[in-house]
Amino acid sequence: MAMGKIPGNDDEGSEGVFAEINITPLTDLFLVLLIIFMVTSTVIVQQGPGGGAKAGLKVNLPKGGAADVTARSTDLSVAVLANGQYVLGGNVVTEDELRGAFDKAKADNPDTVVIVQADEGVSHGTVVQVMELAKRAGLGQLAIGVRDGD
Template sequence: MAMGKAPGDGENGEEVGFAEINITPLTDIFLVLLIIFMVTSSVIVQQAPSGGAQTGLKVNLPKGGATDVTARATDLSVAILSDGRFVLGGNVVSEDELKRAFADAQQKNPDTVVIVQADEGVPHGTVVVVMELAKSAGLGQLAIGVREAK
């Protein structure tokens, strides 16, 4: 057997061609990954119905009657999850990071409205903590996010 020839080559020096790579399974995997990415990204990024503040996570808001607060692009929306974590701009943040965000927002625009979107199961004290952090940073305009009562 001569060097450089594939096993199974004929004695007369004929070269056997290599099989083509089948890309169909690879394409199937990419399509499945694309579908998974599209579904998860639409679940993770949820924009508020008014087109303003964005939390990124689903919060079960309590029902309310008045809907006179319209979120602006400069407003800060803080979501409090049922387990007590704080979410700001789609990211889970600590209390210190929340303080820094409030201070930065106050420096950029003192008229920034802080919209607190707390889950129905969150204790009242946790909501008060977020409101006190905003007030101590100099942001006095506070609003509570609710679902529209039907």
Template sequence: MAMGKTPGSSDDEGDGAGFAEINITPLVDVMLVLLIIFMVTSSVITQQGPGGGTKTGLKVNLPKGGAADVTARTNDISVAVLSDGRYVLAGNVVAEAELKQAFDKAKELNPDTVVIVQADEGVSHGTVVQVMELAKQAGLGQLAIGVREGN
């Protein structure tokens, strides 16, 4: 049997015989599985944020603001303040003393660390100022407030 001939055809028929069919069902199945995998991993990467673990991974209802001017680097600290006033650092709820220790450690590692405060819309102004004052007391003078882009 020659290559490209349909099964059961003889060599005497010449070049007029058609090609064998290719079953693409397994190919489509594999492509759908890959599509699902890419969709899941892209949402995980988006939640993690650019630069590694700088975001907390928690949903905080940020107030609207202008275009995002600050891009988080790997050595920056992102602190989320939840609507009930709890502090979240690296995905863990921490007390004020633990937050101060984290600021002190960040100052020792890199004095140019930027503290990004991501506060919920319902959080009082005083709570945000308190986090910023803790950062200033630790010697971290570069502060930013996380907002979502508004129209």
């Protein structure tokens, strides 16, 4: 707070108090907080829950025509990365863990739809292997995830 004459008053004898607000430190604080939130939100999005592309994974889906399947909350989305790894719920899983997840999904809801999101570079055999694991667990409703053909 600064002491001085009140602006606009030319009388020599009257002194008053007026406040001076310096907003530079406040602006600096807000800019630092903005940067922190930007960095942490990026990390949260990349590591967050969800399957396939929702978890920040780079899966180059092949182009397709019509989008017949709309994902429900009970559906199980499996992403197959270009290197052949399986991703379920944003986490890389082994074949045994994937089999266990299919068994659990069948027990929870027999009408679960398994959506396979495979990278364009993944071999056909790997996609068929995931589909066979789902069918062995009793999940007969399968879908292939594609991106719009536009």
